[in-house]
Amino acid sequence: MRAFLVKRLLTLLPTLLFVSMLIFGLQQLLPGDPAKILAGEEQDPAVVAHLREKLHLDDPLPLRYAHWMGGVLRGDLGDSLRMQQPVGELVLQKLPVTLELAVLAFAIALAIGIPAGIASAVGRGRWWDALANGFALWGISTPNFWLGILLIMLFSVQLGWLPASGYVSPFEDLKANLAAMIMPAFVLGNAISAVLMRHTRGAMLQVLSADYVRTARSKGLPERSVVLRHALRNALVPIITLGALEFGTLLSGAVLTEQVFTIPGFGKLIVDAVFNRDYAVVQGVVLVTATTYITLNLLADLAYFIVNPRLRG
Template sequence: MLQYVFHRAWQSAVTLVLVSLVVFAGVRALPGDPATVMAGQQADPAAVAAVRAELGLDRSLPVQYLDFARNALTGDFGRSIRTGTPVRHMIRVTLPVTVQLAVYAMLIAVLIGVLGGTIAAVYRGRWPEWLVNGFSLVGLSVPTFWLGILGVFYLSVGLGWFPASGYVSPFDHPLRGLHFLTLPALVLGVTHAAVVQRQTRSSMVETLTADFVRTARAKGLAPRTVILRYGLRNSLIVVTTVIGLQLGLLIAGTVVTERIFGLPGIGKLTLDSVFSRDYPVIQAVVLVIATSYIVINLLVDVLYTVIDPRVRVSGRAR
């Protein structure tokens, strides 16, 4: 088990270094000059050159990358070119909003997806499967922004069930905070529930036709025990992988939803930074999101050792 975890951690560290290189190069490939933005369009070349020297943009790219990597390891991402605020503070304020939304949406997606996938696998070829598959088809087909607009129009403005926009921290006011997050979490959760449902159904159908499941049924075990203990549990390797990937995508893909519902998350910060060519903020945000994605996948890999004893014995996933 330790060998398996160490191997995955080493792979994650290499991936993170490669991601930092891509982030550094990609940000500098954006059109526009942050020094000109900061100094002003009417500034003379001397003023622009002074700003470039202050930001370290006049040095060679390898030196800039080494400075960026060294500072990132200590959590120092510099200051925003646009506002002068420390980037670390900006991320500390906005990231919890996105994480709360992503986790809430993922809980909704897992509940709906695993339940729907199990029902579709157990009632294969009958109307419950058709109903569940129809729901997943709609969830995969409807764009998130359109679903968000419909939710605001009907559930917020029309019925008044949820606030149309705004944010209240669940840590300050738990019930009110959940009320503000419920509608955007539903919008995100329904889309990702469709993916979880399809993968759960596919894995469950394969598992329920396996020899060990037929043996369990032949021994006279209750149908619920066969489905939950033998069917669902042995399908969790695939389902856990999908859930981990979807959670990473949720954290990285909340930009549109946060914009629709006026949430002060990291998605809004990303858009504002891109429009203003704010290099330090863009680098930090993308690196933090990529790191979150890598860490989530590492945790999913570690979960394999809990779900599947074969991983603990062999030291590698099968």
């Protein structure tokens, strides 16, 4: 396991280097001159020239990348010229919001998807199997922004139970925070739960037909013990991989949901930065998101050894 961990850590460095080059390179393809956009409507030539110098826009592309990467290695992601703040501070402000949303959405997805997948596999061909598959198809096919708008119309406009938008810190008012976050969390968790249900069902069906499961049943073990202790533990290996990937997707892919519910997280931050050509913010947020995504994959690989002892050899 130690050799495997060292090998995986060594692969992270070139991967992150490639990701940083990709982020920086694609950022340069955005149309428009960021210096002129930041200079405002008047676009004073002196101001534009100052901004081009400050952003190193007149330097060759490799030199600009080296300058940016040197700052990243020192822990400096640059400064947002639009908001006049270091990008690191903006990340620390917005990350807890998106992280809370992702955790709540993932908890909803696990609470729905895993039990539904197990029940569907155990009751294959029965009415609840068809119901679970219908739910999965609905969850995968429903656009997040459309479901979000429907929930706002029902629970906010018609019933008046929940706020339509906004965000309240849990440290200020936990009840108001949960009221504001439950709808966007359900919107995101709904799609993830459908994917988890389908993968759980497939993994469980494969494991339930294995010889060791038939042996456990022949020994007279209770069906609950056979399903949860013997079958589910081995079926969790591919589900862990999927869960890590989906959680990373929640951190990076909640843009539309955050926009619909006006949640000041990573999604809204990066959308505003793209429209304002705030290069440093876009590069910093995407780099942090990519690093988190890669780290989650590493944690998923390590979880294999905990869940499945056969992989430790």
